[in-house]
Amino acid sequence: MRSGQYGRTLRRLTTYGFVTLGALASIFPLYYMVVGSLQLRADSAFSGLIPKAGNLGLQNYRDVNRAISLLPSLGNSAIFTLGTVVLTIVVGLPAGYALARLRFPGKPAVAGGLILVLVLPFQVLMIPLYILAVRDYGLADNYLGMILPFAVNPAAVLIFRQFFISLPDELFDAAHIDGAGEVRTLLLVAAPLTKPAILTATVITFIGPWNEFLWPFLITKKHSMQPLAVSLGEYVSTNAATAANPYGVILAGACVLAVPVIALFLVAQRYFTSAALGSGVKE
């Protein structure tokens, strides 16, 4: 069966060739981002794809730091992101538990609202939310104002709800028989088991505010309050033209913005992929 063997080898080669090509296309722009950020003079020729010793340095990072002060911007990104994650867990976890395991008046409305906010286009909210947050709630240039629309990530609430539905009934029955109330059951029985659900919710919630441009851009006018995505975006739209190597400076900022999330992804990738995989499984 030599021909069959050849056929199988050929098929395997094609398979791996195809995914390798796809993976290269997927990673290449990120590679180019790093290479471009290290070029002292922008080199967009073919040969520029390979870093050259004479044209290599950290000058772009110094320049971008001078233009938008990276550390305070990163600090703002961190507060915006962590605030969102904490609120998502503190508010979303009990809501997910209630939706999964308890009966209460108005439950169908809450469940419906959860689905509705997942499909609602942000543009309907943009102007009224902007007016409410800035004028009525007085939250311009304020962390709470930044966090507000992201505060409870509906995708995370769904993850919590799914998780609590998947726990066996016996667990809860046993707690009830032992005389534990609902709150005690949640705190003592369910909560210790939720670590994977909390981690999944954390990682998928994290990338939202960290990468977000539009809303924090709308609500922050002071540079000292802007998250890195916004300060870098404003730099691209206004000052970049005046830099000696504008591409390099922008790419240096892009690397600083991208690295924390990519690092988190590489560390916690199974939580990312399980969330995405799980979302496709049961439609």
Add this chain to the structure above:
Amino acid sequence: MSAMEHGEPAEPAAPAEPAEPAAPASPAKPARRGRGGPRSKTMIGLYLAAPYVVYLIIVYAVPIIQGFRISVLDYVYAAPGASVPQPFVGLKNYREALSDPLLRRSFLNILEFLAINVPLTVILGMTLAAVLAKLSRMKTFFRSAFFVPYVTASIAVIGVWYFLFSQGGLMDHVLGSWAPNPSWLVNSKLAMVVIALEVTWKQLGFYVLLYLAGVLLIPDSLYEAASIDGAGPVRQFRAITMPALRNITILVTTLALIVGANLFAEPYLLTGGGGPNGATMSPALLIYQKGVEQGEPGVGAAIGILLTLFILLVAGAGAGARRLVQAREAA
């Protein structure tokens, strides 16, 4: 559950889920929610959910009502506390929005975005997922490689695209004398194509995983039976894999529609505010320009509502077309 916990929690808009609130729980596990045991305490559930309910009211319900109100007012920004007349103007804002050629342009741009994004995503996503499912080695590596662009910030990605597609950039070097003139991002025919390709590239990894989840659910016995019947890999893909993934394709299309309507950073930064000549204008950017930059929140709010109607219309047309095709297939 129909839980498509779509991993893009960023904007409340993006994580769309074709809502099936009444969908039954997964068949293996009979629905259990609502069980509180024999001593079910109804009020506890309400207390636990209350903060979330308050949040939904403050961030969604109030602004939506407010949006409808503003859209029929001649709303003027005023200093906090100052009282200015906001006269009722009926449908004037809607008329003004609809008479703006840029609005029509931005709606057409969504369609152009869909025409590029959806076929590419569906073909590449399905094929890559089918291939990934068959890999025996380095599965995690490839999965991660496809997913990394999805977690990278748009602003960072825009920086690279700017470098790649600027005049004299790497893409021009690759094409040599075939390089387009005017250059990519200032070319009214190509600018939207570049943006659509960028977004497709960035999101593909997420869709590959969605498709992969679908592929893994297809029982092996189907493929075994097909291969006994003499069907080759291509035939198997067309006869088994593709039909099994139809629902995911519907989800991909719906999400693409919302992503297209939501484009903001790309046209704002990559093509200098929706240029050239509105060729990359998106509805979200137009709402910002009208409602914030030009100080006409009434018109901005009206565009938001018109856009939602447009999305429902396109999604509805898509659903209708699907039903037609299915009916014809059944006949």
